[in-house]
Amino acid sequence: MDSEVEKFARFLEEYANFLKSGKKIIDIPLTPEELLEEASRVRALSRIKREGNLIVIYLSEGEAEHWAHFEGEIIMLFDKLYRPLKVEIEVKDTMDSEKVLSNINSGKLSGVSFTYNGVFITIILANGEAEHWAHFEGEIIMSLDKIFKPLKVEIEVKDTMDSEKVLENAGLLSSR
Structure with a gap:
């Protein structure tokens, strides 16, 4: 579970950085900053x-x-x-x-x-x-x-x- 949560958090971070280059490929109504915050909340699950x-x-x-x-x-x-x-x-x-x-x-x-x-x-x-x-x-x-x-x-x-x-x-x- 922890490695899966970590992989998902990493994906969100990588996609947020990809969005910063202006190349949207899927329709997620979140800004890169919001995606990074979401990744940190997902990652917090594996810490406690x-x-x-x-x-x-x-x-x-x-x-x-x-x-x-x-x-x-x-x-x-x-x-x-x-x-x-x-x-x-x-x-x-x-x-x-x-x-x-x-x-x-x-x-x-x-x-x-x-x-x-x-x-x-x-x-x-x-x-x-x-x-x-x-x-x-x-x-x-x-x-x-x-x-x-x-x-x-x-x-x-x-x-x-x-x-x-x-x-x-x-x-x-x-x-x-």
């Missing part, structure tokens, strides 16, 4: 998954050498098709991970924007108009490489705070 009872966000490739374990309040924004756009995590309890968290390298990670300001972690997976959102609490484990570049975020949902339906529709929580 439900694995067992965890929501896992893949940020970058690399070998994990540091880990941060903390509790937080999470807000996830989705477009009308429940594709993930943005994840915000308010760090509530650092659980002795202050040193690792203070060394996090923010910036662009393989097309994903990642920032940490000491309180909030913001992950922008794709641009788009948010139509659905989920607000929940969880226990988070973040793995980072040797230069503290974030690789992966694993979230164990502790309290869905009435966001079950949105998380289920996004495929991030199993139906009960």
Whole structure:
């Protein structure tokens, strides 16, 4: 599935670039810029998954050498098709991970924007108009490489705070 999603996103990007040359060959009512945004939303689907009872966000490739374990309040924004756009995590309890968290390298990670300001972690997976959102609490484990570049975020949902339906529709929580 992931490779098929990635191939489709790549196709949209290539066709958008082809359209920029002015050679329209199929009738898609989207501009090249809109196609590129659509490709980023399709690609975001392959970055966030439900694995067992965890929501896992893949940020970058690399070998994990540091880990941060903390509790937080999470807000996830989705477009009308429940594709993930943005994840915000308010760090509530650092659980002795202050040193690792203070060394996090923010910036662009393989097309994903990642920032940490000491309180909030913001992950922008794709641009788009948010139509659905989920607000929940969880226990988070973040793995980072040797230069503290974030690789992966694993979230164990502790309290869905009435966001079950949105998380289920996004495929991030199993139906009960």
